[in-house]
Amino acid sequence: MGNAGDRLTAQVNTRMAPAVQADQEMTPSMVLALPARAQMSPFADGCRAAALDFVNRVSVRADKHTLAQWLRGPYCRHVVALSPMRTRKVDSSGLLRGALERLMVNARQQVSEAILAARDPSDGVAFGYSALAAGHVYRSRDVDGLEGWVPVSHPRMRLVDRVLSLVAADYLFRSDDYENALFACVRCENLVFDASRAEGRVCAAHQSDVRELVQGAVADPERAIA
Numbered sequence: 001m002g003n004a005g006d007r008l009t010a011q012v013n014t015r016m017a018p019a020v021q022a023d024q025e026m027t028p029s030m031v032l033a034l035p036a037r038a039q040m041s042p043f044a045d046g047c048r049a050a051a052l053d054f055v056n057r058v059s060v061r062a063d064k065h066t067l068a069q070w071l072r073g074p075y076c077r078h079v080v081a082l083s084p085m086r087t088r089k090v091d092s093s094g095l096l097r098g099a100l101e102r103l104m105v106n107a108r109q110q111v112s113e114a115i116l117a118a119r120d121p122s123d124g125v126a127f128g129y130s131a132l133a134a135g136h137v138y139r140s141r142d143v144d145g146l147e148g149w150v151p152v153s154h155p156r157m158r159l160v161d162r163v164l165s166l167v168a169a170d171y172l173f174r175s176d177d178y179e180n181a182l183f184a185c186v187r188c189e190n191l192v193f194d195a196s197r198a199e200g201r202v203c204a205a206h207q208s209d210v211r212e213l214v215q216g217a218v219a220d221p222e223r224a225i226a
């Protein structure tokens, strides 16, 4: 009888387990759908492109209209809002020019450092898990059932954390690219993913500059030595 009761309890417990998990789905273990029925790989591409656009263009311009466009466009298309998105909170129109420039210089520096640090596998894992622990990325599944990660937007998130949530979703999906293909161009300082140029650390846009220098050196070796 006791054994049967234990077995019954065990069965009940087993049956209860999914329900308990369902309850826990209100915590960071919940799986979210991607925005706009996207597929995981192009979505991760979009997260990466939006983050690089911030570092390489938006933060350099330090212009409130460029920032607002980025937040409403590339950023918003790649995040899920768990509470209603209040665009006013991320609107930069109230910022004075000098304050905006300082904010953008700091954001560019912090985001660049975090992205480049993720090239180291152990630092990268720490980066990914800190974004997870902070609730800035959640597990996700696309329309085809492929699992990955989706950035989550919170009303009071810092700008740096918004950009890094895009990076984290991409990093957790394919960290190898960070180790093998990511570099800061030595000519323009842009962050670039390009495995074929990672060793020389010169982006495609500046590859021709280098070629001209080399060709100039071949045409006139003395000048090159001087």
Ligand SMILES: [Zn+2]
Pocket: 185, 186, 187, 188, 189, 190, 202, 203, 204, 205, 206
């Ligand atoms: Zn370059």
